[in-house]
Amino acid sequence: MSKRTKQSSGNPAKVQRDPDVEKLFKTVRSTVELVRDLEGRLTPEQIEWIKGSTVGLMFAYAELTGLPNPIEVIRGDIDMTPEFEEAFTG
Numbered sequence: 013m014s015k016r017t018k019q020s021s022g023n024p025a026k027v028q029r030d031p032d033v034e035k036l037f038k039t040v041r042s043t044v045e046l047v048r049d050l051e052g053r054l055t056p057e058q059i060e061w062i063k064g065s066t067v068g069l070m071f072a073y074a075e076l077t078g079l080p081n082p083i084e085v086i087r088g089d090i091d092m093t094p095e096f097e098e099a100f101t102g
Contacts, residue, residue, distance in 0.1 A: 033076050040069045 043066045051059060067082050074081040 036073050040073055
C-alpha cells in the first residue's frame with residue numbers, strides 16, 4: 013500500500029517571508045496610517061519627525077526585500093511593476 017502524505021495547509025504558491033520582514037511591513041503600514049491620523053493634532057515639527065521615522069522604516073524594508081527605496085520611487089528611477097505594487101499593498 014502506498015502512504016499518502018498530508019499536505020501543509022495554505023496556498024503552496026505563496027512564498028514564506030521572514031517573520032521579521034513581515035513584522036516590519038505591518039509596522040510601516042501602521043506608522044503611515046498613524047501619521048495620517050495625527051496630522052493636525054501635532055505640531056508640524058513633530059509630524060516631520062514622525063514622517064522621517066517612517067521613511068527610515070521604509071528604507072529598512074526596501075533593503076531587506078530588494079525593493080526600490082523611497083528615494084528611488086519618489087524620483088521615478090524605477091518602473092512600477094506589479095510585483096512592486098503588490099509588495100506595498102499587501
